[in-house]
Amino acid sequence: xxxxxxxxxxxxxxxxxxxxxxxxxxxxxxxxxxxxxxxxxxxxxxxxxxxxxxxxxxxxxxxxxxxxxxxxxxxxxxxxxxxxxxxxxxxxxxxxxxxxxxxxxxxxx
Numbered sequence: 329x330x331x332x333x334x335x336x337x338x339x340x341x342x343x344x345x346x347x348x349x350x351x352x353x354x355x356x357x358x359x360x361x362x363x364x365x366x367x368x369x370x371x372x373x374x375x376x377x378x379x380x381x382x383x384x385x386x387x388x389x390x391x392x393x394x395x396x397x398x399x400x401x402x403x404x405x406x407x408x409x410x411x412x413x414x415x416x417x418x419x420x421x422x423x424x425x426x427x428x429x430x431x432x433x434x435x436x437x
Contacts, residue, residue: 332427337388338365339433348422357383357417360433370436376418381407383417384434391429393420408437 331347334356338344348359357372360383374380378399384407387393393415396404400419404410414434420426 332422332424332429334359334422334426334428335388335430336360336363336365336385337430337432339435350422350424352422354422355418356385356420356422356429356431359422360417366433371433372418374418378403378416378419381416381437384409384414385417385431386411386434387413387415387429387431389428389430391426393426393429407434409434 336344371383373382400416
């Protein structure tokens, strides 16, 4: 499987079903940027280094994701609008395992 389907609800509440390639070493934040689902300069500000939380999203499905690392946990502890299901999109690699993932972008800080 080269492409997987992900459902992303943007900050205006509109749901988008997108195809994400599993063979390009992308992460969720990069997929959001490539589909222009958030205004330029409002997501992935740090370039995907888990240092800004601009790509924070809420996980809506029961998809098994990689375990949160210390850097991501520390950044979320300082971020706004954090919920129990918050993750940083830059820390979620696009792999066949996350096919069917459903997320909602967190509000802009």
